[in-house]
Amino acid sequence: MTVLTTPAPAPVAPRRAAALVWGVAVSAYVAAVFHRSSLGVTGVDAAHRFEINSSVLATFSVAQLAVYALMQVPVGVLLDRFGSRRLLIAGGALMVAGQVCFALATDVRLAVAARVLVGLGDAMTFISVLRIVAFWFPGRRNPMMTQLTGTLGQLGAILGAVPLVALLHRAGWTPAFLAVAAVGATVLLMIVVAVRDTPHGETAPGPAPDLAAVRRKLRAAWAEPGTRLGLWTHFVTQFSGSVFALLWGYPFLVQGQGLSPTAAASLLTLMTVAMFLTGPVIAHLCARHPFHRSVLVFVITGATAAVWAVVLAWPGRAPGWLLVTLVLVLAVNGPGSMIGFDYARTANPVNRIGSASGVVNVGGFLASIVLVLAVGVVLDLATPAGRAAPDLAAFRWAFAVQYALWALGAVQVLRYRNATRREAAARARTPATP
Known part of the structure; x- marks a missing residue:
């Protein structure tokens, strides 16, 4: 976008x-x-x-x-x-x-x-x-x-x-x-x-x-509370699944959980296949219940955080059924992040949707960059001296960083959801210009 x-x-x-x-x-x-x-x-x-x-x-x-x-x-x-x-x-x-x-x-x-x-x-x-x-x-x-x-x-x-x-x-x-x-x-x-x-x-x-026109559109899009709600929605829903698929999921499964390379790659494939199935469901729910999209955002975020909590707290390596559950929940993160673009679409006029979507798209990628770096740093700090690769305990500490990002994102989604509702109410009270 x-x-x-x-x-x-x-x-x-x-x-x-x-x-x-x-x-x-x-x-x-x-x-x-x-x-x-x-x-x-x-x-x-x-x-x-x-x-x-x-x-x-x-x-x-x-x-x-x-x-x-x-x-x-x-x-x-x-x-x-x-x-x-x-x-x-x-x-x-x-x-x-x-x-x-x-x-x-x-x-x-x-x-x-x-x-x-x-x-x-x-x-x-x-x-x-x-x-x-x-x-x-x-x-x-x-x-x-x-x-x-x-x-x-x-x-x-x-x-x-x-x-x-x-x-x-x-x-x-x-x-x-x-x-x-x-x-x-x-x-x-x-x-x-x-x-x-x-x-x-x-x-x-x-x-x-016309760079001046581009800047004007971006400023106008940013001034809209719905755009910022979309940005933080994209932020809070995307990063966990994205980082798992792009870099740290495979090492976590192979080095931390002891899976074979083929088994780990198969779980990542399952995650992608599940995205095919969940994408249309999320789109349908947003279309049917446009005033309850934030509820869907919190359900997706809460479910992801809850399953990660079980995986990270499990004594020893997690059983196969739990890892399958994890990748299936993470598969919803990508389609869930699209709700952010839906907020941008409904909060902005047609001639500004592209600019607003560009702003929204930064949210999830910014969170992903922070998490990719944070996991790498924590893995190095938590890996025992003399070990060539991180162990399960190091991965547990590293993936626990996600909870700080979820907390920040959830607070901001609540903040801008309320701001968007106040803006919508104010517009509804304003008489239309004849």
């Missing part, structure tokens, strides 16, 4: 052409999620390859997440000027370059630079696909196609779990990540051949962005 000007409705494109262009564009998003999640199941191997501790390993994910978050507004401006095709090509090329660098890197600085390239390319992808949906499909089908795009993109996380772990352990680090880059290059070639911005061809570069 980012700053995006909704294009004027275009004539309906032929169905086969629209399906082909959208299908290839979605494959670009699948590849982006594949690149994004490739570090999640290779963190343990990365720590051995680069001979680094948990804090340094955390910087790999932080670099990727920080660049993604910082690029939200700039990407929207670039997209309005250059169109989807150019940005998908640029983003795909950046991610392929990043994975090639990561495959060949033996130096930590080069590895971090590689993750920065992946984050840059990833930031350009999803919103570019959404713009293609807006141009190639009639307006009444846009919501369904947007939801389908986001759901299908998660196939990349499945490819980045068990298959990547098997390849890594069979072929080694460099061949595995060169194969990842090859997949990205194949998708990039498909984009060059098949994707067009509109049914009439490629979009000509637009005018230079």
Whole structure:
């Protein structure tokens, strides 16, 4: 989500052409999620390859997440000027370059630079696909196609779990990540051949962005209590599942819980599959009960915190059924964070929704960055001297950091929910201008 000007409705494109262009564009998003999640199941191997501790390993994910978050507004401006095709090509090329660098890197600085390239390319992808949906499909089908795009993109996380772990352990680090880059290059070639911005061809570069207008929209969006409610909703619901999937879940399951690499990757795959099923349910509940969305936010957050409490307090390693329960609850975090964008949509006029969504999107990524770093630091501090890897006790202390973030987020959601309700009540009392 980012700053995006909704294009004027275009004539309906032929169905086969629209399906082909959208299908290839979605494959670009699948590849982006594949690149994004490739570090999640290779963190343990990365720590051995680069001979680094948990804090340094955390910087790999932080670099990727920080660049993604910082690029939200700039990407929207670039997209309005250059169109989807150019940005998908640029983003795909950046991610392929990043994975090639990561495959060949033996130096930590080069590895971090590689993750920065992946984050840059990833930031350009999803919103570019959404713009293609807006141009190639009639307006009444846009919501369904947007939801389908986001759901299908998660196939990349499945490819980045068990298959990547098997390849890594069979072929080694460099061949595995060169194969990842090859997949990205194949998708990039498909984009060059098949994707067009509109049914009439490629979009000509637009005018230079009006930065003053962008700043005005951002200030107006931030002044709206509903936007800040969306930001804190995204903050409190996203970070636990996101950090588990992107980096620390796999080491926790393998090093802390003693699972095999394949079993750990299978649990991450189960988490992704569960997201497919829960996403439409969350969307349906928000549509049916728009005045009780905050209740859903607190239910999701409370359930996540409660299951984590049982896992962290369990004497010894947690049983399999409890770890399955954990990943199923964490799977709801991603769809739950989308409630933040729904707040932004209902609290802002149409011409400001893109700016408000960009603000909301920062919340969850900011929380994720803080947690990724905090877990890495606590793991290093809590790991007994002389041990090569963290033990279960260290992981317990590290994941307990989440409760501080949940407390902060819950307080802020309550605060801005009340502010939003007061604002809505004040507007209802104000007579309409004739």
